[in-house]
Amino acid sequence: MGEQLRRAARTKPHDRTLLATNVRDATHAEVANAAKLLHFMITCVGPRGLTSVSVRHECLRVSSMKRWWAAAALVLACAVSVQSLLDDQAQLVTEVDHSSLDTFLDEHPTAVVEFYAPVCVNVVVSVCGKLILAFYAPRCVVCVCVCVWRPLQWCSVCKKLAPEVEQLASLVAEHGLDVAVAKGNANEDHILKERFDVQRTPKFIFFRNGVAHAFKTFRSGEAMFSKVLATLQPDAPPFSPAKQFSDPMKLTEWLFWRGTDGGRLEPAAVLFQPVVEERTSDELVSAFHEFAIANVLKMRFAVVTGEDVLQLFRMDPDHATVALYTEHDEGKHVFVGQPNKLGAFLLARLVPLVVPVDHITLLKVSRSTPLLVHLFVSTSDLAERKAHVLEQVRTKLGLLPWAQLPGTHCCSV
């Protein structure tokens, strides 16, 4: 039965029905108590790829043996089989840290690494060279105390992500691709976290030939595998993390919409092209894509084509133009100059010139700039000015309807 389980795990490790069928043929109906024990043991070991409920259910359905010792032996065999099954799965995903990652990459030029952490805050997956790195957080804070008994229990987000990465690993193994899968703790291994700039979840990064690419919409193992498969094709075009847009509304939404939760808006570099052309046909276009590949962790990238979009965004309709939309309120920065200066232009403007700060944003701002000039102002001074402004408005507007609402959009000062 153990071999059956292992075979089933190799073929379809996440098909719980298949696993349950294999268990059913070898278990007994009168071993309900033993099944409960098995349930408990599986729960303790961890539910990765196999739910204890389905196993117990199938245990209760079959009837042939009646002796308790046989049932107990069977339970033990099941537990060992499940453990070995988990070990087999774990072997597909090797544990790495910042000290062993480089060695791992040397041994496996094509690999997938998954980073996890005990606090459910970060999810990042990346592929390096032929290597994929997945940063994620396997446990929520509440689960930490429970993990003494359930060491593999993860929070909902990480639990949802983990099978997908494992599925990617199994798909890669099934297709015989030279891609290894590993995982590391992004929250505990701060060196690794800093190295790959793990700040936000979920975030996926693709590395190819030592260069980072972004996978920001990784939703399933199949999707990830399809992406990897496409990029590994010999005739695959050079990978670029830039998104393609031709609809001005979609571009506007991508650039400025923070989402319903008002999340962070990352800076975006946009290449406005009059016509779709080869990347190497224009020096600026080529420089843009090279910069995008090398700096995918620092900003978002997009390529926009279409005369109407260029006209709407007031860009040159005859030549390719690169504009940077920063997260701080400075509008857009249109690049003018030699293409080899594009990278320095974009990187320099990632540092905000003037920005209101509070205790949350100060740390991020101080990390991004070599020289931080503080301007401390008094809110009482501002309050007096505000009262004066309101009085002026009240006087000059007269009977016109107007209202003042408290707001926080501007700045915290």
Place this chain on the structure above:
Amino acid sequence: MGTATWDALLLRVIFCFLGSLPHACVVVLHQARTLAHHMLADGAFQRGELTIAVADGEKYQSWLQQFQMGRAALPAFAVNHVAANALFAGSASCFQQAAPGADTPHEEQLAWEIDLPQATQLVVGATVGVVTPVVPGEAEL
């Protein structure tokens, strides 16, 4: 009323909807941007080499203490040389009395304004080591 007048009124009404302290914030940020552009135009710094962070000095008095300054010093300048891990406190000479201007709602000014040459001198002096750094206080910045 002409179109321009209606536009101005409309802007004022919308302005009041925007936030609790929008105008004053705009004035402060405008002054900070003016200083930043002055330093860039002066050639003292290149783009990407510095950031001016505007903060509420009353709310974050611990930050002021870090620079050995108190609430009485507001408005205040301070420099955190992140690369050199050094803190520098500015003096009151970085600010001057605001020049009288048109006292209309959309041209409202603060009582003070940044003295651009003095503030630039402070920042440049902090970077070249002319200004004496302060010993950081207990509060963590």
